[in-house]
Amino acid sequence: MSDKSHFVEIRHAQKSFGALEVLKDISLNVERGQIVAIIGPSGSGKSTLLRAINDLDPLTGGEVWLDGVQVNKNLPHRQYEKHINEMRQDVGMVFQHFNLFPHLTARENVTMAPKMLKGLSSAEADKLAEEQLEKVGMLDRIEYYPSRLSGGQKQRVAIARALAMKPKLMLFDEATSALDPELVDEVNAVMKKLAEEHMTMIIVTHEMDFAASVCDRVLFMDQGVVVEEGPPSVVFKNPSKDRTKEFLRKHLAGAN
Numbered sequence: 156m157s158d159k160s161h162f163v164e165i166r167h168a169q170k171s172f173g174a175l176e177v178l179k180d181i182s183l184n185v186e187r188g189q190i191v192a193i194i195g196p197s198g199s200g201k202s203t204l205l206r207a208i209n210d211l212d213p214l215t216g217g218e219v220w221l222d223g224v225q226v227n228k229n230l231p232h233r234q235y236e237k238h239i240n241e242m243r244q245d246v247g248m249v250f251q252h253f254n255l256f257p258h259l260t261a262r263e264n265v266t267m268a269p270k271m272l273k274g275l276s277s278a279e280a281d282k283l284a285e286e287q288l289e290k291v292g293m294l295d296r297i298e299y300y301p302s303r304l305s306g307g308q309k310q311r312v313a314i315a316r317a318l319a320m321k322p323k324l325m326l327f328d329e330a331t332s333a334l335d336p337e338l339v340d341e342v343n344a345v346m347k348k349l350a351e352e353h354m355t356m357i358i359v360t361h362e363m364d365f366a367a368s369v370c371d372r373v374l375f376m377d378q379g380v381v382v383e384e385g386p387p388s389v390v391f392k393n394p395s396k397d398r399t400k401e402f403l404r405k406h407l408a409g410a411n
Contacts, residue, residue: 166182167216168182168214181379193357193374199377199378208246247322268319273320288312305338307334363407
């Protein structure tokens with residue numbers, strides 16, 4: 156049984172691809188309403204850890220719990236499919252590359268899952284789409300196809316699509332790294348708004364300023380382990396580990 160006081164609980168997460176060990180015995184907890192940033196060099200296991208939370212990248216060992224229910228249960232195939240589809244309705248995920256359906260308008264991209272998975276009528280789903288697209292500043296583009304949208308606009312539609320499922324948890328996997336610099340701010344602004352609404356979020360990011368200003372906790376990962384974690388004021392301004400100091404020195408120098 157999970158400790159219900161922890162909203163997200165990762166216990167002894169391990170992940171290997173053949174002989175390559177990508178996650179090495181990681182345990183961490185995230186509380187309801189917390190915003191947690193995961194930073195670190197490429198190949199450190201950040202995205203693998205994030206994707207393990209909704210079992211998109213199943214762990215080799217360890218457990219993931221969400222709101223008192225184990226996500227990565229060992230079940231017969233049909234039972235597992237039913238279980239994981241139910242769990243994933245509680246977890247919104249926004250990827251680096253939008254993943255919008257190109258043949259659907261912004262409205263249709265947002266309404267598709269609520270109609271299919273939650274049985275909403277077209278009218279109910281349309282109302283929901285309008286609410287969520289307005290929240291991300293995209294209501295005026297509701298009938299546009301993705302080909303007519305900028306990268307930042309596509310990503311905001313992707314966020315609206317995830318929010319339309321009314322998730323308990325939002326995962327952002329490098330949501331701004333594929334965007335031109337001038338478009339990053341508009342996506343970060345939407346994420347800041349969600350933070351103000353106390354949406355529980357786990358964010359893999361290279362945006363140090365965003366992590367410092369918006370997040371409650373920062374985890375620094377390297378070579379498959381969490382090297383250091385704590386409030387942004389401590390991790391960014393007074394890190395205790397040499398690997399953290401070296402990463403921040405390089406990264407912050409590159410950003411200036």
